[in-house]
Ligand SMILES: Nc1ncnc2c1ncn2[C@@H]1O[C@H](COP(=O)(O)OP(=O)(O)O)[C@@H](O)[C@H]1O
């Protein structure tokens with residue numbers, strides 16, 4: 001995206017709280033924003049390396065738990081009579097640890113699965129998410145199991161000279177999420193435009209050719225997995241400190257599916273795709289809830305998904321970009337107008 | 349003329365696919381700066397030899413070394429990192445990228461900056477990006493695809509895609525280039541340009557190992573020729589000798605010709 005368009009988008013998003021006062025809608029926007037960050041991280045893998053992480057919510061949930069436990073403190077017994085006692089740290093430390101621990105988990109999953117890829121990666125990630133869910137459910141001394149971790153403190157940001165600010169209100173959390181989302185967007189954008197990103201793209205398009213020019217498959221994919229998992233962990237941390245209560249349900253498979261849908265409808269491999277897809281599927285419940293039972297809502301999501309992919313098969317952003325490119329770029333001199341017009345109308 | 353230092357050395361290499369012997373007891377070497385051609389009828393084992401040398405296939409027996417480094421057990425990208433770069437017999441490009449972007453991917457070995465420099469957009473990363481773009485433009489020009497630079501590689505003609513494949517290999521800055529039937533699918537004038545290109549590449553100090561069926565081209569461009577038949581080397585020598593070697597003539601023309 002061009003710099004001007006990017007700045008306009010950020011200004012538009014930043015101005016939303018100025019006219020939107022409804023706390024219910026603000027809440028929906030904040031959780032949507034958090035999920036968009038998760039979807040962006042998933043897109044880094046799915047869209048730019050072609051690897052489908054069907055346990056992506058694991059990194060998000062790990063980030064949430066690590067951040068919550070870091071800021072709440074814990075006292076656990078280990079076999080052999082050892083105890084680990086951790087006093088509460090500031091939530092911002094939890095946020096950083098969430099990124100690091102989730103990133104390490106991404107590294108492990110990558111190491112386990114990237115020698116044999118494709119379906120194998122899908123299975124390893126699903127299993128990983130299930131294992132982590134079971135740990136969160138059963139290690140009650142650490143996680144409270146199904147009773148949930150409660151009273152998670154809000155994030156406090158310390159500004160030198162100005163003292164510190166605890167982000168309790170929806171308004172504050174909205175800007176926090178927006179800031180992290182912009183940072184994640186810039187990071188992913190820089191990454192995919194660097195030679196790391198070109199290596200990812202090369203591997204996705206033609207692996208044999210890519211390795212023949214010196215691209216290291218395992219290293220490239222593992223790097224993508226680490227960064228993707230780290231960003232998902234950051235989103236999880238934001239979630240924990242905003243909602244302030246988390247239980248093992250955060251690891252539910254349906255949450256991964258939601259992120260996958262966001263990425264695919266928005267357009268995988270497009271930087272802005274997950275933002276659009278995320279807004280649609282993050283905010284759809286707001287409009288459907290008053291008029292539909294929860295089960296019917298899922299059917300409606302499915303319907304919306306199918307319609308979008310039928311009309312814009314490559315996802316909203318890439319398909320529209322392609323159409324606009326055809327409309328505007330092809331001057332009459334470059335080719336018969338009728339041809340490009342016919343092309344632009346074809347849904348293929 | 350003193351013989352040049354050995355660049356590539358293939359010793360006693362054998363490759364079996366189940367019961368099929370694709371290569372047996374293959375021995376040959378290529379000197380620094382030489383253009384050596386590996387020829388032989390279809391199925392003789394030429395591509396298999398390339399696959400072994402570049403790490404895409406593990407040999408059943410024998411060893412390969414490049415500039416003193418043993419290549420057995422190395423992965424393809426590690427061998428590429430030693431400067432040993434190949435092209436593929438079947439067209440191989442990044443089809444959904446432009447020609448220019450293809451070359452940027454090919455320039456991977458030249459573009460390495462640390463992750464932090466890349467993400468933070470530090471000056472070194474920026475200047476590296478700028479150099480890569482310049483180099484990509486140069487390469488596009490060098491293989492004569494300027495007019496196609498911003499078209500998707502997958503939409504190019506067969507001959508043009510072959511050129512992209514070579515440009516990609518050159519982008520990886522080879523010290524030795526292995527070309528697998530580079531002119532198949534090219535017309536006469538494209539082939540002619542290509543021969544100039546190979547000579548140019550060699551003049552830059554790059555060693556070349558060529559697999560090709562176009563005999564006039566092979567004869568005109570090679571310093572030495574290695575002839576393979578049914579996985580065995582049946583002759584080796586300069587073009588003039590190979591041209592008149594009875595075993596080679598027999599292998600190429602087949603039994604039908606000798607009986608006639
Ligand atoms: N991966 C493989 N599995 C089984 N057989 C193979 C494989 N690759 C090549 N071969 C066989 O090995 C022989 C040599 O093939 P190849 O090296 O491609 O020949 P050339 O390149 O000289 O035409 C052929 O008989 C071919 O069918």
Ligand SMILES: [Mg+2]
Nearest residue numbers: 394395396437
């Ligand atoms: Mg072959």
